[in-house]
Amino acid sequence: MAIPRPIFDGQERMEGSLGTMELMNPATREVIAIIPRCGEAEALEAARLSVDGFRIWSTMSAFDRSKIMRRAADLMRADADDAAVDITREQGKPLAQARGEWLASADLLDWYAEEGRRAYGRLIPTRASDMRWTVFRRPVGPVAAFTPWNFPVWTPMQKIAPALAAGCSVVLKPAEETPSAGCRVVQTLLAAGLPPRVLTILWGDAPAISAALCAAPEIQKVTLTGSTRVGRLLASAAGQHLKKVTMELGGHNPVIIASDADLDTVVALSTEFKFRNAGQVCVSPTRFLIEQPLYADFVAGVKEAAAKLRVGNGMDADTQMGPLATAGQLSKIEALAADALQRGAKLETGGARIGNSGYFFEPTILSGMTPDMEAMNEEPFGPLMLVMPVESIDAALIEANRLPYGLASYAFTNNLSTEQRIVAGIEAGMLGLNHFAMAMAETPFGGVGDSGMGSEGGMEGMEAYLRPFFVTSKAG
Template sequence: MTISTPYPIIDGQERKQGSLGTMPLVNPSTEEVIANIPNCGAEEALEAARLSVEGFAQWSAMAPFDRSKIMRRAADQMRAEVEEAAAEMTRESGKPLVQARGEWMASADLLDWFAEEGRRAYGRLIPTRASDMRWAVHRRPVGPVAAFTPWNFPAWTVMQKVAPALAAGCSVVLKCAEETPSSGWRIVGALLAAGLPPRALSVIWGDAPAISAALCAAPEIHKVTLTGSTRVGRILASAAGQHLKKVTMELGGHNPVIIARDVDLNTVVPLAAEFKFRNGGQVCVSPTRFLVEKPIYAEFVAGVAEAASKLRVGDGMDADTQMGPLATAGQLSKIEALAADAVQRGAKIETGGSRIGNRGYFFQPTVLSGMTPEMDAMNEEPFGPLMLVMPVDDIDAALTEANRLPYGLASYAFTNSLSTERKISERINAGMLGLNHYAMAMPETPFGGVGDSGMGSEGGIEGMDAYLRPFLVTAKIV
């Protein structure tokens, strides 16, 4: 198995040099520099944007049936490369190899799903008011797209944007995270090898402010889509709005978990630990604020603390590792600060709470009990291995706390009561709700939030709609 060095791809060609020189690619498990990779800026962004116009003309003119075949060939190629791709993802992000494999294969499935959905982007006929008239609504691709993706799920988040955009007939300029560029580079390579026109898809990385400013202002780009923080989302949405471009923003969250007193803790506790510490908590839909009714609070805290303490933390390439390092030094510093603030304000560390060693960005799976709303961690998305547990008197109090923040991405609730399920479903302020489970993102289902968690949806038919525009034709029969 060969682990390759990624390079930006523009016009179907790898760029071995960047206009801003090079930048280090770091392994978060060892802090070693893996490679020095090209550092791109506005120059590459504008070149890719200009070429995307021709790419759009070629790709959108192709029949949806033929576009689908190319996308499905690329998905098959991705599956054949799973071991190399997973190793690269683990090397760059730190996540356990088994999770990297799963993400890569799920991303291939996502490409397959949208390849088929693109063949069914139907319009409609509207009954007219006169017998000599015909009204038809066609669905056309919006045009070239600028897509910005993060480091935590470097294949899945790329595919959430690239797959529906290509299925709709759009061209894409992809700016992937400089911390984890290999997944985007490999996905683009698979699509080009499968027959995608070279100018229909580019991938770059580097100076994020320069690239985003250039693409948001570029007249060739008709839509901007981001998965990232609320802060960056505001910047990009504002910049795109200045030029009246369509946007889809999948932004931050601070996802509540309401745990009712009637649950079976033998089932709920292992699930809580598994999903809280998946990918080190660096998941936009990661459960963060656990709001537990007081009669079962102490037992829940003891159970999750025990489960968290048994997790094996280490290099993601080790087959026994259940949780890898945080992806960056900045994330490590942030988690340390949030944990320290919570303790200073009265929270109790039930397990964890400290960095592991002094090499690599490792932090212990941590359970903090006695959380209160004024603590920084209860207001700022941790994006790390902090399980924040707060006692509540009842479901009404849990809902009040769950809806307190301006975020509204994912939410979760565990109960055996249909009336409690109904109350939570009707009153929770979020884009998504998981009842008695944590699984969220599937190709067939919409994924998105409200408020500070963004606008628009990815996945499902809603994800496809985001890259299409209605075109009305009214005809008088002569």
Template sequence: MFDQATLIIGGESRRTGSAGLLKVTDPATDEVIAELPRAGAAEAVEATRLAQKGFAEWSAKSTFERYQILRRAAQLMRERAETAADVMTREQGKARAQALAEWNSCADLLDWSGEEGRRTYGRIVPGRAADISLSVHHRPVGPVAIMAPWNFPAWGPMQKIAPALAAGCSVVVKPSEDTPVTAWAIGRCLLDAGVPARAVSVIWGQASEISDALVKAPEIRKISLTGSIRVGRIVAAAAGAELKKVTMELGGHAPVIVAADADLDALVPMAVTWKFRNAGQVCVSPTRFLVDDAVHDEFVGRFAEQTSKLVVGNGADPATQMGPMTTLGQLQSVDALVHEAVTAGAKLETGGARIGNIGNFYQPTVLSDMTPAMRAMNDEPFGPVALVMRTHSLDEALAEANRLPVGLGSYAFTRSDATAARIAGTMRAGMLGLNHFALALPETPFGGVLDSGFGSEGGTEAIQSYLTTMLVTHKH
């Protein structure tokens, strides 16, 4: 796929870009694995103009026909899964089993969204006069600009693509320049399944230039972004100036409340698996473990011991449990947070250093004796680092969980229904996992509150966000 990948503009392959060439690097080997055309504002403007025409074609199809096409696209994704997983592992670094699961989950998301798109019903409202009927209609908002991250090169774009297409919108997708080929592979599945050519574009390159052009393009009627809070503020402000709809998923700093009655036998293996999945580069990765004093020492000992046994290596190796971090810059940022915390008094239980000098490998790390004053407890590490803070009451744990101005994923472990109910009623977050960590499913809303953004991806809420509402009153 690396040799085949090109920009896709209005469904057509483009082997040159106005911004030159983009080199894609394998984060496990530092090898340049692809040289691709690099787009700029010119390609973004062209893609949006074609998306307007593609929107007219795609939105004119019946919801049933769109459903059939998206189901075909999902089947093509499953047929191409092995090759796509290889690509994802090479350009992003995650263990291949995780890459394969991610790709196949995207096929499920297309299936579900296509089916749910058939149910974007309006409603009849009883009129106040016998000769007047009232009805509410839902219409696709128009062409959509999609800005996706590098940590989930398939799931990230597909959380936006699937509901947008299911609603009848056309899409211009801007994947991360670190992981463009996976998004290209998704684009090919959509087009090969029969989505109208001008309804799909996939462009990468000069990130700020492309994003600015997409937001300002009059054809684009909605922007959906997954990114940092800083970038989210910029994009949301620019979209607001143009009065465009937005969905913002801006990350978090997920707390994990471990109550005195938590089942450590169940929790510890789950915590290791979910904390170090994708090298911790997950916006809902469990990060701040707020552990009751009664079980603190046992939890830390068992958690650190199991963490130290994780196999770190090239994601292509079947034995690998955690691959490299995707970028050297992110590795350096994580390393700085770890060393600052240790200098400030945190205890390094395991890990805490880069592995070798080839690839972006970092040891799975557990830090205890964390305090709210440490930078790592305030700035999301977004890497393979677990932070453990001792707490002495549920009140203290909840106060720390809600201290930051972010609220995306959150978790709590307790055997008490009363404690669980109190946590659910107090936690300030878009999502809460009680006694487990899985949050993202096609049929459930995914999103945050406060600085973690607004709007939902997944569930009926996602499709509704790509629709507008129209009231029709008819005097007979």
């Protein structure tokens, strides 16, 4: 594996101003590499470089920008196998999931390469024949992007692709636990012809880097995918300098399962998507709200299915669920499960750490959940399926909307009237009906309330990096 290093002006930095840090494999707790640790000095340098990058990139035609991005997408596809190994080694997810994430990110880059060629302005009909009203769409300027460890290539690409397509330069600060995927993306874009100062990557002292980039006058937009707590901090810091923001934050995603839902389908899909990436997915289904007539059969079905999941090192071909990514996540899941059991939940399966060599936790199903339990109020971000019986769809909607979060939501029903009630009553940015697939390049992705502000993906994701410029002219 190539050791990930910060990249400035197209060149790798062998040292960081704050020394070095360890990069760890969550499946083995072995140190993979010793990598540079950056801080405020590098953040300010990256901000200055981004101004030059923006000047060069924003004046290039959208057609030429698109060609570079599409070339990079093709290079990414050719690199999928090696990239997947790095992702799994640092993050823990099974190789097949890592490879799928890398290829989906290449598709995201491809899609925005084409969308950037269609960032149209408009002519507005005027009130006088000698007037012309024109609206142009200009890139907002240099962008600071902060991304988490759970999807170390998809979440950076959700920001890099639309920003580049719009003509912005980007300073990327990925999670310290998973920097390799971001480095590969930067190197791939440079190899495809991206001017060096358009894209910089660094990591290290996260609070210092964040504070410096949010305050840097060169940075015009701040975008984060992360927790609600960190989102509040960064949005507040950016707001002090009147910077544009997009915040993709936490969730606690309800799944309403009506009594008329197809049991076999909902059991299979719930098990697959709940334990994907060990539950470390912002749109992971978490609170399963089951109408009473189907409750016992659903619990029995998912209990049997979850107990059969193969947990292990993501490098093993037969692994279906890897480790949690950090020691902190493991401790959090243990504490949430213990609290629920102490308050009266029933452990259907799982509930314990696996071994001592990595951050493994059993796929866990807790039934009889109630709203007073910590796990029903705090996003688990791990392999906990929380199952609660409800008397009616109206009761399910009340529980679904009880929390201040509103990211993803899901519902399973074969009744059109029930579907319409849920569509009208749910408070969330996204709703999946009879399936769990949520994030695609073509579609908007975002929540309401404490789940953030703004959208990524689709044309909405492109709009986040553009600003209108109105020109009014009169014949001389």
